[in-house]
Structures are given as structure tokens and as C-alpha cells.
Amino acid sequence: MPFTRLTPDLLARFRAxxxxxxxxxxxxxxxxxxxxxxxxLVFWPELVLRPTTAEEVAAILRLAHESNVPVTPRGAGTGLxxxxxxxxxxxxxxxxxxxxxLEIDTDNLMAxxxxxxxxxxxxxEVEKLGLFYPPDPASRGSCMLGGNVAHxxxxxxxVKYGVTKDxxxxxxxxxPTGEIIETGGKLIKNVTGYNLTQLLVGSxxxxxxxxxxxxxxxxxxxxxxxxxxxxxxxxxxxxAISSFFQHKIIPTALEYLERxxxxxxxxxxxxxxxxxxxxxxxxxxxxxxxxxxxxRDVERVGELCIEGGAxxxxxxxxxxxxxxxxxxRRSTGEAVKSISIYKEEDTVxxxxxxxxxxxxxxxxxxxxxITAISYxxxxxxxxxxxxxxMDMSDERWERDLPVAIAEIFRGVVALGGTISGExxxxxxxxxYIGIAKSEVELALLRRIKAAFDPRGILNPSKIF
Amino acid sequence: MPFTRLTPDLLARFRAxxxxxxxxxxxxxxxxxxxxxxxxLVFWPELVLRPTTAEEVAAILRLAHESNVPVTPRGAGTGLxxxxxxxxxxxxxxxxxxxxxLEIDTDNLMAxxxxxxxxxxxxxEVEKLGLFYPPDPASRGSCMLGGNVAHxxxxxxxVKYGVTKDxxxxxxxxxPTGEIIETGGKLIKNVTGYNLTQLLVGSxxxxxxxxxxxxxxxxxxxxxxxxxxxxxxxxxxxxAISSFFQHKIIPTALEYLERxxxxxxxxxxxxxxxxxxxxxxxxxxxxxxxxxxxxRDVERVGELCIEGGAxxxxxxxxxxxxxxxxxxRRSTGEAVKSISIYKEEDTVxxxxxxxxxxxxxxxxxxxxxITAISYxxxxxxxxxxxxxxMDMSDERWERDLPVAIAEIFRGVVALGGTISGExxxxxxxxxYIGIAKSEVELALLRRIKAAFDPRGILNPSKIF
Numbered sequence: 001m002p003f004t005r006l007t008p009d010l011l012a013r014f015r016a017x018x019x020x021x022x023x024x025x026x027x028x029x030x031x032x033x034x035x036x037x038x039x040x041l042v043f044w045p046e047l048v049l050r051p052t053t054a055e056e057v058a059a060i061l062r063l064a065h066e067s068n069v070p071v072t073p074r075g076a077g078t079g080l081x082x083x084x085x086x087x088x089x090x091x092x093x094x095x096x097x098x099x100x101x102l103e104i105d106t107d108n109l110m111a112x113x114x115x116x117x118x119x120x121x122x123x124x125e126v127e128k129l130g131l132f133y134p135p136d137p138a139s140r141g142s143c144m145l146g147g148n149v150a151h152x153x154x155x156x157x158x159v160k161y162g163v164t165k166d167x168x169x170x171x172x173x174x175x176p177t178g179e180i181i182e183t184g185g186k187l188i189k190n191v192t193g194y195n196l197t198q199l200l201v202g203s204x205x206x207x208x209x210x211x212x213x214x215x216x217x218x219x220x221x222x223x224x225x226x227x228x229x230x231x232x233x234x235x236x237x238x239x240a241i242s243s244f245f246q247h248k249i250i251p252t253a254l255e256y257l258e259r260x261x262x263x264x265x266x267x268x269x270x271x272x273x274x275x276x277x278x279x280x281x282x283x284x285x286x287x288x289x290x291x292x293x294x295x296r297d298v299e300r301v302g303e304l305c306i307e308g309g310a311x312x313x314x315x316x317x318x319x320x321x322x323x324x325x326x327x328x329r330r331s332t333g334e335a336v337k338s339i340s341i342y343k344e345e346d347t348v349x350x351x352x353x354x355x356x357x358x359x360x361x362x363x364x365x366x367x368x369x370i371t372a373i374s375y376x377x378x379x380x381x382x383x384x385x386x387x388x389x390m391d392m393s394d395e396r397w398e399r400d401l402p403v404a405i406a407e408i409f410r411g412v413v414a415l416g417g418t419i420s421g422e423x424x425x426x427x428x429x430x431x432y433i434g435i436a437k438s439e440v441e442l443a444l445l446r447r448i449k450a451a452f453d454p455r456g457i458l459n460p461s462k463i464f
Numbered sequence: 465m466p467f468t469r470l471t472p473d474l475l476a477r478f479r480a481x482x483x484x485x486x487x488x489x490x491x492x493x494x495x496x497x498x499x500x501x502x503x504x505l506v507f508w509p510e511l512v513l514r515p516t517t518a519e520e521v522a523a524i525l526r527l528a529h530e531s532n533v534p535v536t537p538r539g540a541g542t543g544l545x546x547x548x549x550x551x552x553x554x555x556x557x558x559x560x561x562x563x564x565x566l567e568i569d570t571d572n573l574m575a576x577x578x579x580x581x582x583x584x585x586x587x588x589e590v591e592k593l594g595l596f597y598p599p600d601p602a603s604r605g606s607c608m609l610g611g612n613v614a615h616x617x618x619x620x621x622x623v624k625y626g627v628t629k630d631x632x633x634x635x636x637x638x639x640p641t642g643e644i645i646e647t648g649g650k651l652i653k654n655v656t657g658y659n660l661t662q663l664l665v666g667s668x669x670x671x672x673x674x675x676x677x678x679x680x681x682x683x684x685x686x687x688x689x690x691x692x693x694x695x696x697x698x699x700x701x702x703x704a705i706s707s708f709f710q711h712k713i714i715p716t717a718l719e720y721l722e723r724x725x726x727x728x729x730x731x732x733x734x735x736x737x738x739x740x741x742x743x744x745x746x747x748x749x750x751x752x753x754x755x756x757x758x759x760r761d762v763e764r765v766g767e768l769c770i771e772g773g774a775x776x777x778x779x780x781x782x783x784x785x786x787x788x789x790x791x792x793r794r795s796t797g798e799a800v801k802s803i804s805i806y807k808e809e810d811t812v813x814x815x816x817x818x819x820x821x822x823x824x825x826x827x828x829x830x831x832x833x834i835t836a837i838s839y840x841x842x843x844x845x846x847x848x849x850x851x852x853x854m855d856m857s858d859e860r861w862e863r864d865l866p867v868a869i870a871e872i873f874r875g876v877v878a879l880g881g882t883i884s885g886e887x888x889x890x891x892x893x894x895x896y897i898g899i900a901k902s903e904v905e906l907a908l909l910r911r912i913k914a915a916f917d918p919r920g921i922l923n924p925s926k927i928f
Contacts, residue, residue, distance in 0.1 A: 105814075105816075106709070106710060107706045107709065107710075107814075107815065107816035108814045108815050108816050109709055110814070130712060151655055152653075152654075152655040152659070154652075154653045158652055158653055159652070162652065163652065163653055165659065165662070166630065175904070175908070179904040180904075181902070181904060181905050181908065182902075182905075183905075185814070185880050185881070185882065186814035186815075186880055187812055187813075187814065187844075187845065187880075187881065187882060187885070188618075188622055188623070188626065188627065188815075188843075188844040188845075188846075189616075189618045189622055189627055189812050189841070189844045189845075189846045189885035189886050190616075190812065190882055190884075190885060191615055191616040191666045191668075191884050191885065191886060191887070191888050191889070192882045192883050192884045192889055192897070192900050192901070193889065193897065193900070193901055193905070193906075193909050193927060193928070194663060194666070194667050194671075194909055194912055195616070195629065195662050195663060195665065195666050195667075196905075196908070196909075198629070198659050198662030198663065198665075199658060199659060199662065199663045199912075201659065201662075202655045202658070202659050203658050203659075204655075207658075218714065219709075219712035219713075219714065220712075242571045245570075245571065245573055245683075246570060246571075248594060248683035248684075248753070249683075250682070250683065289712070289757070290754060290756075290757040292754075292756075293753070293754040293757055348651055348653050348654065349651075350569075350572045350574070350649070350650035350651065351571065351572050351650075351652075352569075352571035352572050377653070379652075380651075380652040380653045381651065381652075381653075382652075382653045416649050416650055416651075417649070417651065418649065418651060418654055418656045419656050420654075420655050420656045421651070421653035421654060421655065422653050422655060423655070424655050425655070425656055425657065433656070433657065436656050436657070437656070437657055438645070438646075440639070440643040440644075440645060441645050441646075441647075441657070441660075442657075444639070444645065444660070444915065444916070445657050445658055445660075447915035447916075448658055448663075448912060448915050450915070451908065451911035451912050451914070451915045452908070452911075463657060464657070
């Protein structure tokens with residue numbers, strides 16, 4: 001059944017559900033809600049609603065369900081797979097005004113937040129208490145915790161600390177039919193009915209709208225170190241990385257950048273990494289509470305890098321030096337994407353297979369005459385491959401690119417990997433989901449979707 | 465629609481799907497499959513099938529789905545909520561012969577196992593390589609990893625290391641309709657379709673039959689310490705425990721035993737804890753790789769215990785002393801349950817609310833004239849409350865007990881907790897699920913169940 005378009009009557013009924021700051025219909029007000037950080041895609045909503053309570057969200061979804069109007073939830077719009085784009089029109093349901101940190105519970109090491117809290121703002125608050133919320137997507141200065149939950153966001157520190165799902169213990173969420181549910185709580189152990197918390201994390205806003213999040217915290221590590229080690233091949237870098245784990249050292253982060261990614265960021269910021277040019281630059285972060293133990297690990301990691309063929313090892317031992325290097329690292333995505341029209345693939349394989357992934361991308365892009373720049377999280381086998389249009393004709397871009405991407409993804413799956421590590425499938429990877437999931441699996445996902453959303457009004461046309 | 469009983473023809477068709485050692489129908493062969501470790505409950509299956517491959521499991525479920533025969537999956541039968549009991553008759557599908565460790569991948573720190581592997585046997589294998597699989601249910605010497613996945617098993621080390629869900633990254637599973645699916649993989653990051661891995665963990669064998677499990681490993685900590693601290697009230701013990709976290713020390717395990725639990729275990733083993741009698745005994749385990757740092761934490765924890773009112777602190781610093789104490793601790797459940805006919809409740813609340821939970825149980829059991837002995841995992845707020853029948857009349861046991869349990873559970877939920885931390889809802893807690901979940905939530909769980917199992921043949925009458 002086709003979705004209902006918003007008539008003036010429906011528009012008024014929806015607008016009446018929120019306060020006067022809670023809705024936008026003017027084109028200029030809606031512009032920022034028509035796109036996210038995904039390529040150059042633009043889809044206009046018919047109405048933007050910005051509720052402030054779960055009850056308002058429930059009323060909106062109840063009416064949307066009754067009237068068959070599509071609803072696309074949105075946080076900060078920093079997503080990279082088009083998950084927040086209202087591709088079927090209808091309502092953009094933005095949670096940006098639900099931005100309170102409700103509680104930081106130092107006895108239970110848990111916090112309760114609303115979905116519109118900026119990730120870094122939350123991290124700063126808990127760090128004031130000597131606590132730590134580790135997930136650190138590159139966009140943490142602007143992205144929101146609700147979006148992190150929707151996409152199961154990761155970031156560099158996933159090597160040691162895992163991703164968003166590993167820190168979320170409870171949710172309040174509104175079903176597409178308008179009922180409010182509560183899942184989990186401040187409970188490390190809980191086996192009482194199916195784990196809906198974990199089903200909702202990473203469901204890209206297609207099953208329910210999250211209105212409150214309970215996350216676990218941990219003590220903030222007192223000391224951090226950062227090493228830079230340049231290698232002359234991805235194989236050499238990956239061998240050195242494997243050797244850390246074999247020596248029972250789990251770094252906080254293990255980043256990998258190929259030369260063009262290093263150069264793009266250096267050019268953009270007008271600053272350089274303090275190491276000579278190389279084919280495969282690695283950043284190795286470590287943390288701990290005992291400086292002597294930490295420095296012993298740092299020394300061992302340095303030795304293993306040299307044994308593994310690193311040309312040199314640079315240690316950033318002060319917070320300032322570390323911040324400077326992370327700043328260059330974090331600007332990589334923006335820098336690479338500013339070069340040209342692009343498509344970004346968020347490939348992920350088992351960590352030890354990273355060199356094979358790099359070779360695969362080189363082979364496929366060479367075959368199709370495509371320019372690509374890759375960088376990412378070597379510790380997780382998560383490589384962001386940015387395919388740049390450069391001077392390729394529109395015709396070839398339209399024709400060859402989907403074929404090349406499918407070839408990369410089939411190779412990724414053959415390596416035991418999958419098509420998205422931390423960006424989500426959303427709108428842009430949807431054509432490729434069949435490479436990662438069988439027909440049986442897709443049919444099961446659709447039945448789960450229908451169990452939550454019988455009319456399919458919530459974030460339609462995403463994932464599958 | 466009522467389930468189909470196994471006619472001689474159906475029995476023969478099912479038996480033909482497995483090898484000659486793969487089925488039991490004789491009463492003496494089926495006896496051990498008619499009960500688990502839950503109270504004194506006995507439910508006979510009509511047929512026991514013991515497949516050796518996922519394909520055999522698929523063939524069995526396909527035929528069961530077609531012919532509408534109930535199937536109850538089973539591991540080692542060590543469950544405490546009746547999850548493995550074939551309460552509707554039909555087939556007991558026991559995974560005990562699928563017991564191979566398929567791979568221990570030291571580069572990716574992942575292992576792949578079949579569901580019938582004994583948890584402790586697996587732990588011993590990975591520890592030979594200096595690696596660690598932390599979840600340690602009390603039954604780890606006999607329970608199986610498949611059962612751990614089904615119940616999201618915990619154990620003492622959950623304080624620092626989490627529970628089974630935190631270590632499972634991929635599954636192969638067979639749907640009740642007979643198709644094989646694969647979820648996740650050796651991937652720390654993965655947001656490609658809904659997280660079916662996490663939906664299946666803790667689903668108590670009601671959604672699919674797990675036939676292969678991919679788990680994460682971590683380096684084995686080199687050093688462990690164990691402290692015993694006796695307190696004169698649960699409040700004093702809980703205050704001391706909170707103070708560890710406020711001092712940024714995360715112990716490996718934090719156990720709590722009330723006096724009767726201590727005495728029951730001591731009597732049964734004919735050995736005693738090396739501390740004077742007390743109202744609230746705590747066991748505090750710590751681990752680490754640097755002995756100096758670890759001993760500093762041990763000293764701090766000892767001081768915090770004394771400051772918090774502990775009569776004394778005993779340090780078990782050798783592996784032998786620690787093993788002896790853990791042996792007494794682990795025998796507690798068996799010891800308490802040997803006293804009388806019993807019912808065990810697996811209550812869980814946010815850690816800091818443990819004293820309120822203890823007082824709640826005391827108040828309710830006093831009100832109904834019931835004997836109860838509680839012990840458990842203070843670091844997780846997970847208290848196992850064993851209600852003993854003693855000389856209570858059958859009539860009062862039948863009449864008052866459900867009322868008292870419901871009262872405890874309502875109190876637990878009011879404290880922000882839930883009705884099962886690590887045992888599952890299964891068969892015995894099913895009457896109480898409505899205390900923890902709303903009608904809307906239960907209806908959603910049922911729709912998810914139907915999305916996997918349209919005829920409801922897999923582990924029927926469990927959870928809800």
C-alpha cells in the first residue's frame with residue numbers, strides 16, 4: 001500500500017502534537033534535515049517534528065501508524081549510509097531536543113541519557129568524574145548517542161573497548177505503533193525475555209525510536225600513549241599488529257592509513273605526521289593505570305614494530321602530542337572526501353585478513369580504473385575505502401561503480417567479513433545486502449521488521 | 465492446534481535422520497533426558513535425538529515443523545529454570561555429540577566451537593595457549609557452551625568480564641522451519657542487518673537451535689588474588705563494595721554469602737572458610753598482569769573493607785588457597801539445595817541496591833513463615849535466593865509460595881531489577897514474566913517468536 005502524503009489536515013494534526021518550536025515546514029527550516037553526511041544525497045521531508053518527550057514521540061508514531069505516513073528518525077545527521085534520509089518523504093522525526101544527561105550513577109557505573117546528547121559532551125561530563133564511555137566515532141564532536149545506538153557506532157578504541165552495543169544495557173523506545181517499551185536496565189546480568197536492547201542497537205531506526213539510553217561506564221584510564229610506526233606494506237603492518245596480540249598486549253586503538261590518506265589529511269590541515277612517508281602508517285594507542293607497566297608495553301610494542309619491519313617508531317608521550325596526531329587522523333575522512341565526488345565503503349574482515357582486504361581493493365579498483373583511498377581501524381579489520389570519482393565520466397561512474405563495489409563486497413564476504421562495520425547499511429548499501437545475507441536470512445529480518453512495524457512506516461526503504 | 469504425538473511411522477522417520485547412536489526410545493535410555501537440575505521436575509520426551517551435524521538438525525526441524533511435533537533442545541541438562549524439559553512431550557534434541565572445538569584462532573583472538581563442548585574443557589584448552597574465555601557458571605565443569613548461549617550464562621567473573629553475550633560474536637543456527645542461518649563472525653564491528661547473534665543469545669532455545677558458536681578470547685591474566693572479608697550486615701558489605709568502584713578498582717568477582725549459605729557449604733564439604741562467622745561474607749577476586757599493581761589494588765581493597773567495617777580481611781595469595789576457597793564457594797548451591805525440597809529464585813538488581821534486595825527477601829519470607837538462604841554475585845546485584853520447604857505442609861507450599869515469590873519479584877522490579885539474571889525464565893519462572901514485562905512487551909516477544917517459529921514447535925511453553 002503506498003504511503004499517505006501529508007494533507008493540510010494531517011499536517012496540522014501532527015504539528016499539534018508538539019510545541020511551537022517542535023515543527024518545521026518552511027523549506028529553509030527543513031533544508032538541513034534533507035541530507036546527512038552521505039555523499040551528496042538530498043531527500044526532502046514533508047514535515048520536521050522535534051519532540052521533547054517519549055510521550056510526544058508515541059503520539060506522533062500512533063498517528064503516523066494510523067494514517068500510514070512514513071517516519072524517518074534522525075539524530076545529528078552525521079551518518080554515512082543515508083540512514084537519516086527521508087527517502088520516502090513524510091516526517092523527519094528529529095530527537096535533537098531530547099538532549100539531557102539524566103543521571104550519572106557512580107555506584108552502579110551506569111548513566112542514563114536522552115538520545116540527543118552529543119557523544120563528546122557526554123564523554124566530557126563522565127570524565128570529570130574520573131569515568132569513561134569509550135565508543136569514539138570520528139564524528140563524536142557532533143554526533144548523538146541515539147545515532148550511535150542506531151548504528152552501533154565504533155571508532156578507534158573498539159580494539160580494546162568494543163563498540164556501542166558493548167556499553168548499552170537498557171533502552172526506552174517507542175514502537176512504530178506508538179507504544180512505549182522498556183528494555184534491560186542497570187543490570188550486568190539479565191536473561192528475562194529476548195534481548196531487545198541488543199536487537200535495537202544497530203537496527204538503524206527501523207524497529208523503534210529510542211527515547212532513553214542506559215549505558216555502562218568504566219574508570220577512566222589514567223595514562224595514555226600513542227605510537228606511530230611506518231611500514232612499507234600492509235602485510236608488514238598486519239604482521240606486526242598480530243604480534244602484539246600474540247604477546248598478550250591489547251592496544252586501545254590500532255589505526256591503519258595508506259599513503260594517499262596520510263597525504264590528504266596532511267595537505268588539508270597543513271601539518272604533517274612526525275614520521276617519514278610510507279605505504280602503511282599505523283597508529284598504536286595504549287592505556288593503563290600504572291605508568292611502569294604501560295611503558296613496558298610501549299617498549300615491547302616498539303620492539304615488535306621494528307622486528308616487523310617498521311622504518312622507525314615515534315612515541316607521542318604527552319597529551320598534547322597525542323591530541324595533535326589524533327587531530328590529523330580524525331580529519332582523514334573529511335580530507336579524502338573533499339578531493340572529489342566519492343562513495344565510501346565500510347568494509348570489515350577478521351583482523352588478521354586486513355592485508356588480503358587491502359590487496360582485494362587494489363585489484364578491483366585497478367581492474368575498473370577507479371581511484372580509491374583506504375584507511376581505518378586495523379585492530380578491528382575495519383577499512384574505510386573511499387572511491388573517488390575524479391575525472392571519471394558520469395556514465396562510467398554509474399555503470400562500473402556498482403559492479404566494482406559488488407565485486408569488493410563479494411571478496412570481503414569470502415574473507416569472512418561483511419559489508420558494514422560501523423556505518424550501517426542504510427540507504428546506500430541496501431543494493432548489496434544480498435551479498436552478505438542469504439534469502440532465508442533476509443526473509444527472517446523482514447519478518448522481525450513486521451513484528452515491530454506491521455505497516456512498514458518507520459524508516460522505510462532502509463537496510464533491505 | 466494441538467501438537468502431533470509421535471506415531472510409530474513418525475518415530476521411524478525421525479530416527480532415520482540420525483545414525484544408530486543418534487536416537488533413544490527405550491525408557492531407561494531416555495531417563496536422564498526427562499529432567500534437568502531444576503527442582504524435582506520430570507517430563508518425559510517421546511524420543512531423544514542426538515544429531516552430529518547442522519544438516520541433521522535441519523532435517524529434524526524440517527520434519528518436526530511439517531508434522532507439528534514439539535522439539536526441546538538440550539545441552540548438558542544443568543539448567544535451573546527447566547529450559548531443557550520437554551514439557552509438551554515430543555522430541556528432546558540433545559546437542560551433546562556436537563562437541564568439537566573447531567578452531568582456536570590466535571591471530572584474531574576468536575574460537576569456533578560446537579554447542580556440546582563442556583565450558584571448562586574449552587577454557588582449559590584456550591588457557592594452554594595463554595588465552596582466556598571468562599564466563600564461568602558454577603556448573604562449568606559439566607555445562608555446555610550451547611546451553612551457556614541459550615541462557616546467556618554468567619558466573620562470578622561477570623563483574624569485570626561480563627556474561628556470555630559479551631563473548632559471542634557469531635552463530636550458526638537452525639530455524640524451527642529447518643533452514644540454516646549464519647550470524648556475525650570473527651568481527652568486532654558489524655552493523656549489517658539486525659543483530660541476530662545477540663537476539664539468539666539468551667533466547668533459551670525458543671527461536672533457533674545453535675549448531676556452531678564463534679567466541680572472542682582475551683589474554684589470560686597472569687596473576688590472581690582472592691580476599692575474604694566478613695561483614696556484620698549486607699549494608700556494610702554493599703557499602704564497601706561500592707567504595708571499590710568509587711576508587712576505580714574493578715574486581716574480577718565480588719561474591720556475597722549470608723551466614724546460612726556459608727554454613728551449609730562448610731557442613732557439606734567438612735571444611736571451613738578461614739574467617740570467623742559473620743552475617744555477610746564477601747569474596748573479592750582481583751586479577752592482572754603486573755604483580756606490583758595488583759598487590760597495590762589488593763592492599764587498597766583490604767583497607768576499604770576494614771574502613772567499611774569488615775571484622776578482618778583474609779588474603780588467599782597462592783593458587784592452591786584460592787582453589788580451596790572457590791571450591792567451598794562453588795559447592796554452595798548444591799549444599800543449600802540438599803537441605804530440603806527447594807525453589808530457587810535468580811533475582812537481580814542494580815549492584816548498589818543489593819542491601820535493599822536482601823532486606824526485601826528477609827521481609828517477605830518472614831511474612832509468610834518461609835525459610836530462605838541467599839548467596840550470589842554482589843558485584844552484579846545477582847542474588848540466588850533458595851526457598852526451602854523444610855517441614856512446611858504441601859498445602860502451604862502450594863498456596864503461599866507463589867504469592868511470596870510474586871511479592872519478591874514485584875519488589876525486585878521496583879528496585880530496577882528483574883526476575884532472572886542468569887538462569888533464564890524457562891518453565892518455572894514463566895508464571896511471573898508478567899511482573900517484569902508489560903502486556904505490550906510480551907505481545908512483541910510473541911510476535912518475534914512467531915517470526916522465527918510460526919507453528920510454535922521449538923521449546924514450547926517456555927518464557928511466556
